[in-house]
Amino acid sequence: EDQVTQSPEALRLQEGESSSLNCSYTVSGLRGLFWYRQDPGKGPEFLFTLYSAGEEKEKERLKATLTKKESFLHITAPKPEDSATYLCAVPWPGYALNFGKGTSLLVTP
Amino acid sequence: ETGVTQTPRHLVMGMTNKKSLKCEQHLGHNAMYWYKQSAKKPLELMFVYNFKEQTENNSVPSRFSPECPNSSHLFLHLHTLQPEDSALYLCASSPGRGGGRNNEQFFGPGTRLTVL
16 A cells, blocks of 8 residues: 555646645654655755644745645746656655655756 | 765676675765665665664565665675666665654665666
């Protein structure tokens, strides 16, 4: 059973066209939800950690929010350099992170 | 060097070869990880080490053998691999365990492995 589900799988936006990516999770006792950005052929780059429902964090054109069942990554006025795969993850018991399959974002000029 | 480094960045090997992947972290972290990333699949955890001790082995075939001589270095020894083992192998580190910031993992650039 998937604990982390991301949607959509792929998203194509025009430059400047704002949108949101979704990450839903089923774990209980959430000990953090993590967002990463991954460029092709590279390792994931850490973006945010959210700890509790209602929390928000921002970085440039990205804003992450958290509810009790899901997290959203809002992208405001995206640019082509925002094109990447965005991954979310929640901790397993212990050390590891359980990653979703990711949303592949393409922003065209 | 800063962050997490991995060598080599690309590796092509035959099924009878023996090779090793190297990872080094410069973040003062206590936990280190190996992940496998195949096309169209989520990141798959392979091994976890904390303070040099292996804490998780996610049912990985014995042809993959990890080694962690200290908290800063992690190796993945490869032998008699199969073509389906071709993937991007990622190393990560985190402060430790316990949730929250202790789980914030920082990744290296990965090794693109091709098994012929």
